Amino acid sequence: MxxxxxxxxxxxxxxxxxxxxxxxxxxxxxxxxxxxxxxLTLPDGFSAIAVADNLGSARHLVVTPEHDIYVHIASAKNSKGILVLHEEGNKTTLKTSFANYGGTGIAIKDGYLYASNNTEVYRYKLNDKEEVINPDEPEKIVTGLLSKRMHQPKAIALDNNGNLYVNIGAYSNACSDFDPDKKGCPILDSAAGIWQFKSDKPNQHYGDGIRYAGGLRNVVGLAWNQQDNQLFVMQHGRDALHDLYPNLYTVHQSAELPAECMFALKQGDNAGWPYVYYDWMQNKNLLGPEYGGDGKKPADPKFINPVAAYPGHYAPDGLLFYTGDQFPEKYKNGAFIAFHGSWNRAPEPQAGYCVVFQPFKDGKPDGKWEVFADGFAGTPEQKASGRAVHRPCGLAQGPDGSLYVTDDNKGTIYKISYKK
Structure with missing residues (x-):
């Protein structure tokens, strides 16, 4: 008992x-x-591993055939803005570091490593193992790039004819702060576009460049498409449609619009900022409200249309055309886009923080985009509130066809691979 x-x-x-x-x-x-x-959450057959962590604000990157990873850090770490990691067995060790400047853009072409800060572009001669020969004496290719109070980072791309492309972001939302009388946007001659320079000519000044394409509010993801020999860019769309025009746009519309847009550019193209924005739900280029638009009026047809469009405020920071053989055939020559994630969709949940795949055919987008890699932000609550743990930024293809993704919040590098 x-x-x-x-x-x-x-x-x-x-x-x-x-x-x-x-x-x-x-x-x-x-x-x-x-x-x-x-x-991360990935399609069936794919796996991911973090090959590096705590690197700082890791932006764009390139991976060499010798499995060296060059990572550009936004803010120089220990006075070094480019880290060189060597990968072996899905692990990396710091091989060296150099460059006394932080930045975003980095690329390898024809025996040189190119890197940019907010006002200059440099290049470094490489040896036959694609190692920088003299890291302390770079060749200055472009100087004096415009860098004002917002959209300062400079991304870069190179074509096959000796040209270098650099974005110059607009230091404005919709130019109304510079154009109160709505007679024209005075900063379009010096910003909001892509500038072209010679990739092998030293000491070019900003003013020596060609304004290759304009009407682009801010571009951080850009890449040269080898399939059709053309420059593609991802534009960050404008903000505050509802905040500025509550009689024209609902909170939901302001969260979803305008689209983040992919443009295929030729010299002389004008994408229309600040006069135009793209509504991905109506599939139309519309006139901006600052310039007489009401959410329905079409834009002037002289402005080019995007070739693909994505939900508003996702913040595309990386663009890569996949040319490897490791991934299934559907991915060949398609585009991967790194969306950094939103901060301004409230009171709607924040969104983005993912890598998206856009199918291509014959050098053009073909079919609906899909989320390829998700989970960077952490829990659903962290994502919805904008308190993301990781934020995708840069993309690179490895020598075996793996996809590398940087995170500029925690400084992680992910390697995504496929196995049948």
């Missing part, structure tokens, strides 16, 4: 212990899920 009473008294204790064990098991299971594929 005494034993029965003791057992009855101990029942609540056993229940508490059981609950603790159950929750511990749940936590362990959750941790196992969170750490699989470095926390």
């Amino acid at each position: 005494k034993m029965k009473k003791v057992l009855i008294l101990l029942l609540p204790v056993f229940a508490v212990i059981g609950l603790i064990v159950f929750n511990a098991c749940k936590s362990a299971d959750r941790d196992a899920v969170d750490t699989a594929n470095a926390g």
